[in-house]
Amino acid sequence: MKPTDTIFVAGHRGLVGAALCRALANQGYTKVLTVSRAELDLTSQAKVYDFFQATKPAYVFVAAAKVGGINANNSYPADFIRDNLQIQTNVIDAAYRAGAKKFMFLGSSCIYPKLAPQPIREEHLLTGALEPTNEWYAVAKIAGIKMCQAYRRQYGFDAISVMPTNLYGPGDNFDLERCHVVPALIRKFHDACTAGADAVEVWGSGRPKREFLFIDDLAAACLFLMHTYSDEQIINVGSGHEVSVDALARLVAHITGFTGAIRFNTDMPDGTPRKLLDSSRLTSLGFTVKTSLTEGLRLTYSWYLANCRALGGA
Numbered sequence: 001m002k003p004t005d006t007i008f009v010a011g012h013r014g015l016v017g018a019a020l021c022r023a024l025a026n027q028g029y030t031k032v033l034t035v036s037r038a039e040l041d042l043t044s045q046a047k048v049y050d051f052f053q054a055t056k057p058a059y060v061f062v063a064a065a066k067v068g069g070i071n072a073n074n075s076y077p078a079d080f081i082r083d084n085l086q087i088q089t090n091v092i093d094a095a096y097r098a099g100a101k102k103f104m105f106l107g108s109s110c111i112y113p114k115l116a117p118q119p120i121r122e123e124h125l126l127t128g129a130l131e132p133t134n135e136w137y138a139v140a141k142i143a144g145i146k147m148c149q150a151y152r153r154q155y156g157f158d159a160i161s162v163m164p165t166n167l168y169g170p171g172d173n174f175d176l177e178r179c180h181v182v183p184a185l186i187r188k189f190h191d192a193c194t195a196g197a198d199a200v201e202v203w204g205s206g207r208p209k210r211e212f213l214f215i216d217d218l219a220a221a222c223l224f225l226m227h228t229y230s231d232e233q234i235i236n237v238g239s240g241h242e243v244s245v246d247a248l249a250r251l252v253a254h255i256t257g258f259t260g261a262i263r264f265n266t267d268m269p270d271g272t273p274r275k276l277l278d279s280s281r282l283t284s285l286g287f288t289v290k291t292s293l294t295e296g297l298r299l300t301y302s303w304y305l306a307n308c309r310a311l312g313g314a
Helices: 015-026 045-055 070-075 077-097 132-155 181-195 215-228 245-256 280-284 293-307
Strands: 007-010 059-062 102-106 159-164 166-168 199-203 209-214 235-237 242-244 261-265
Touching: 007 015, 007 077, 015 166, 015 215, 045 077, 059 077, 059 215, 070 077, 070 132, 077 102, 077 132, 102 132, 102 215, 132 159, 159 215, 166 181, 166 215, 166 293, 181 199, 181 245, 181 293, 199 245, 209 215, 209 245, 209 293, 215 235, 235 280, 242 245, 245 261, 245 293
Parallel strands: 007 059, 059 102, 102 159, 159 235, 166 209, 199 261
Antiparallel strands: 209 242
């Protein structure tokens, strides 16, 4: 991948896509294609095909997806499986037919079984039942992985699939109806500080453990893998460190300055009890994560403070 190559980043306004665009710009890539949803509906096969035939990108990163937390997955299962299947099917096929040199599909750690051995290795895919609260999204992502593998086997298409752990960072979604745990906690504790509330409710028991990766570290890993990796086997991208939701909530409370009580609502679902990725395949290639959880949370909160009014926060 050279600075003069045409590169298409699908989903450039999302958390992952925006970070990819930042990383590409920082490394001197000048021909990065991005299109808004209004300009190109990725669920439309004909429109996606026409776009690829017109632009002929050499490299493609697919960060476009319908995403959300437990509440969104539970509330809109049809939307999650339909939209994601349509987007990834259209883009994978169109990229191949337009002659793309290399293709990266961004998956998610939720593709793995709910009770997978820990840390989770790539070969644990499809060895057990999925977490029920996000299986619609997970099934769609697994289909995308298999489509990339199939196109590599049948057509020799250089498509790779990257499985990030739980992501967070500047540009995240802070809508409490649809966001993931880190932005949800930042929003809740910030709002509580602003309102002078004496307590904040957190869903679940606080016992589940999660691994988190700062979004700019993921973007760096994606560019690294686009240069160094070519295999049908999926590859995990994680930080290698896990934290309980309880400890995470207390860390976010400290960073936002909240000093009140934290109350865990055990009537709400916990999701997967533990989810730590084995990223040894990535580290063996020479990549290392740079941002600690504390530093990443501070950077994310600083971004939120600068943008909270525009996001509907206090």
